[in-house]
Amino acid sequence: MSGAFRIPSAGRLSQAKTARFSFDGQSYAGIEGDTLASALLANGVHLVGRSFKYHRPRGILSAGAEEPNALVEIKRDAARKTPNVRATVQELYDGLAAQSQNRWPSLSFDVGAVNDMASPFFSAGFYYKTFMWPKAAWKSLYEPKIRAAAGLGVSPDQPDPDHYSSRYAHCDVLVLGGGAAGIAAALAAAETGVRVILADEQAEFGGSLRFESGARIDGQDGFAWAQGAVAKLAAMDNVRVLSRTTAFGYYAQNFVGLVERVSDHLKAPGHELPRERLWQVRAKRVVLASGAIERHMVFADNDRPGIMLAGAARTYLNHYGVAVGKNVGVYTANDSAYAAAIDLKKAGVNVAAIVDLRDNPTGPVIDEARALGIEVNFGRAVIRAGGKLRVSSMTVQPKNGGGERTIPVDAILMSAGWTPSVHLFSQSRGKVAFNDETKRFVPGIYAQDCVSVGACNGTDGLSASLDEAYAAGAKAAKDAGAKTARGMKPKVDASESWSRGMLGAAPGAGSDTTVKAFVDFQNDVTAKDIRQAVHEGMRSIEHVKRFTTNGMATDQGKTSNMHGLAIAAETLGKPIPEVGLTTFRAPYTPVTFGAIVSHARGPLFDPTRRTAIHPWAEAQGAVFEDVGQWKRAWYFPKAGEDMHAAVDRECVAVRKTAGLFDASTLGKIEVVGPDAAKFMELLYTNPWEKLEPGRCRYGIMLREDGFIYDDGVVGRLAPDRFHVTTTTGGAPRVMNHMEDYLQTEFPHLNVWLTSITEQWAVIAVQGPKSRDIIAPLVEGIDMSDEALPHMSVREGKICGVPTRLFRMSFTGERGFEVNVPADYGQAVWEALWAEGQKHGAAAYGTEAMHVLRAEKGYIIVGQDTDGTVTPNDAGLDWAVGKKKADFVGIRGMARPDLVAKGRKQLVGLKTKDPKVVLEEGAQIVEDPKQAIPMKMIGHVTSSYWSQNCGRSIALALVAGGRGRMGDTLYVPMPNGVIEVEVTGMVFFDETGGRLNG
């Protein structure tokens, strides 16, 4: 037996298998095909959660994605804990373990429920009013307490072990919603042969046919017809059918995001299956068939467990074979609840009474209810519900006042009418229109190539919906390019039809301030809160929403928005359209981070770039650092060395003998063509026309604003060929900058740009012994100082492979940069390493490289400059061609502020205590005794311990810095003030003699 409330003759699961599950540790039996909600109800369990703010006991309101109350935690194992799962959506599997949330110590006795008694303190806007002062209490007191006391589930505390997948898809017609209308539209489109995707959020297609027992299509029960039609669609080559798939976002140009729940319903999902799959679909046409959502009635204590939407109760009966009570009451303002009462009555459930707010409604369902002997009361309201952990009664009163009568019930089925689901339409930027007659917002003005059909379009009745949908599906296919149309429109033999209803508070919502008549269950917003918001001056519905938080919970107000709007409009004395509807935003239902992130996590988050020499460095035990996407060898510790010791040793070795450094990550761009030199003149501050082939020059690139953008050594290989190097991080943007000017400002220049960063591995060999190390391996290049002076380049061979051999130095030592095709990078490195070993050379990493260049005052763009530094500020005026008529940045550089006195200039700093190493980014002041906030005149840009200098060294940007040589300045730090002396930027070998040493 799968629950005392299971009715064997009802529902569609009767042949299915038993599934055991637990809720709050208690074991129950359900049936495969159940949702957690239907299985709990089958066992008579209505109390499933505590509310957000007041901790009121809550039950199951709905049978679908709109559920605001029945949020539970599903736990598969320690890492697979999913909070805030809607029990109405979670499919049951054998072994499912669920926990209630937001209660302590237990669901039936929750200490937090004192919030319910203290509710005057928690009324609308309480966040804004109550916790204003003191500010510090927010951090220490209010926020943690509010978070602990009011809230949803608890986030998992371990990394998500599941995997997710992601797919792009294209189709001609995308049909969102697989109820009768969606299926009909998909059939019409598919029959023309165009590519169709049909998606529905439920496990099974059919939408409201799940509960509409009166629907018959093509001679079959409606739900059976839906299954047959979908099976037919699924078998067609041009159709993709996606169940358990929610369209959560409708973006520009018919780009729609869907999430397919692949394995959350399985007992033991295999690791070959993703948990969820993100579909990013681009459709020529979209058919929206998202249906309608039933509204509840707003009356006192309408949140007691056992009170639910009538359509939901009907779904539980007709689809899952579950009676939601033994003695149910019905409270309605439209016909559809009668159908629920009739179905339950026929299934043997006692229907205590139908309370209808309307005065004298007529129609077949009313007649049928009477004929079945159900008591029907018109013009009456349920003014309050009795019971606490479960509803026990409903108190009925004529709607204009009069005698009260209390009727014992164990469930109340309510219906205030149906709200068209215009969420996706609204997300598509379509504008809704208010139909005053039916009191509904329906699609009005479309912004994209889509069309709404069926209940979401405000179309009433199965027959009219199917006609509309079939025609729309055929037209969408035609608009998407279909040539032929054949096939048969489904024929509706019998259907149900109901519309209208009411919006806003019913008489039982009271004007009394102690009455809790809920509008928004998930955020605990009552009718009184909305009235209060208006009384306190909120006029726009957007303000009312934010002040009360109505519709701002994870259900996004699917059941509450229209009621909230109507109450605000009534209080304001304005018609509903004038108060306006709040904007619907993606996602329609919550989407997991996993689905969005998909494979882009861990090592796949971002590409990792490794140089050709990386494996060698790894084998040597190098410690790597991330520089952009690159992994760069940071330092090469020997046994027992810490970073400090390793870097000191590497720095000393370079100046004493030689060092090898992997400089492959340097950006490299080849600038080629008859106008290459002209182009270089325009893109760099330096003059290039007269640079002899075979020579190099340090180039500075500016932006048009006159600030330094990049720098690097450029070699001229031939009159029409430059080998340009850029900073490691700058390569892509420098290339973009060059292309931009070449394509759009200087298109008359005959030049080609090619990124060659990854084509050449670069091995820097620096130090007094560098030539001795390289020379034995080089062929065809005269290595003498006369033939290959500092800042020159030659092409030849090394180890038998082609090389572009640069004589250049970023250390101040005699130095070379050996460029070889990347495939030979490691082999050449190993050969150079073997030679180097004969001379006592060391491999050095990026940290030593930084120290060595700082000892020489060579800047690093992006570290010593920050996008507001001119060549003059950096002391690089010598690199700006004075006779040039034009280059990018020439005018920007001359702006008044950029030539004004007192600009920050790059200088060196020496701490008075040579052992103290400044912190990079530390601020510099003139007078450490001044009051806080002090006037800051600059900051430290680079700072290191220099073993070669035997002291700390630093570079800094200081206002008027070059005029302060020898001055004492101060760096205030938390542990005291550090005294520094302003110096030149060169700390080692000021004359530069070692370049030829």
Added chain:
Amino acid sequence: MLLIRCPYCEEERPELEFRNAGEAHIARSANIAGESDDDFEKFFFIRSNPKGIIHERWRHMHGCARFFNAVRDTVTDKFIMTYKAGEPKPSKLPEISNEVVAK
């Protein structure tokens, strides 16, 4: 995600392949070094930032890598047309309604 038509590839491709490059039809003076502060300010800092039709530059970064111009409506985000770099500002725009009336 927008679809953008590259006038060089003559194809609509997803936005991911493109990169915006700011307002179009802002000419860099051939004698930029001799420009007054006011003229340089207009050229470098002042942008129209319209609510409605904007002419802007895009680059088909992960495609043909060409820069081109586009006319876009900043309210609806819709691209009205694209054209090659160097071509003049179109004098007449194709009729594209921002609103598709209910079908």
